[in-house]
Amino acid sequence: MTLYVGLVGRPETHHGTPVNVTASAGSVFAPSWVLVRSVQPPALSRHELVPQHPRWKTYAGRYVSELRAKYRRDRAPFVDLVEQAAVGDVTLCCLCHWATEERPVCHRFLLRDVLYAVARDRGLWVGQEADELDMTLLEQRRRQVLEAEGKWLSEEAPTVGSRSKEERRG
Ligand SMILES: [Zn+2]
Numbered sequence: 001m002t003l004y005v006g007l008v009g010r011p012e013t014h015h016g017t018p019v020n021v022t023a024s025a026g027s028v029f030a031p032s033w034v035l036v037r038s039v040q041p042p043a044l045s046r047h048e049l050v051p052q053h054p055r056w057k058t059y060a061g062r063y064v065s066e067l068r069a070k071y072r073r074d075r076a077p078f079v080d081l082v083e084q085a086a087v088g089d090v091t092l093c094c095l096c097h098w099a100t101e102e103r104p105v106c107h108r109f110l111l112r113d114v115l116y117a118v119a120r121d122r123g124l125w126v127g128q129e130a131d132e133l134d135m136t137l138l139e140q141r142r143r144q145v146l147e148a149e150g151k152w153l154s155e156e157a158p159t160v161g162s163r164s165k166e167e168r169r170g
Pocket residue numbers: 094095096105106107108
């Protein structure tokens with residue numbers, strides 16, 4: 001009952017149901033082609049594509065914006081996917097074999113976080129055991145996304161993880 005990230009055409013990376021989330025597959029969860037081209041060669045080399053790169057940060061913010069707009073327009077595909085992940089494993093698959101948990105420069109990682117948020121919003125538990133490490137990682141990613149996006153949080157949007165430190169500080 002977890003969302004994994006894996007690679008298209010590499011069954012050894014799949015847990016449960018593989019879902020192709022690439023633009024080439026026409027996935028509703030894919031970034032627009034304009035965005036895809038902004039970080040793929042020749043725009044950036046694989047070597048340059050790191051989470052700290054300004055172009056990646058812009059990409060991440062815009063991609064989350066696109067997802068948010070889609071979610072507002074039609075929640076069904078998001079809800080369907082998290083409901084599927086709530087009853088069985090789902091692997092979000094893309095072609096970016098150079099992206100890893102340590103270097104998460106593929107939209108799958110951002111999508112996974114957004115889907116976690118949707119799941120929580122729906123009161124569904126999707127994810128690994130909620131230990132401290134997972135929550136810290138989620139919180140870190142959420143901050144990365146927020147920093148890049150600057151406005152994911154709103155009344156409408158689902159939120160990831162527990163209340164932020166900022167809120168607690170009040
Ligand atoms: Zn990718």
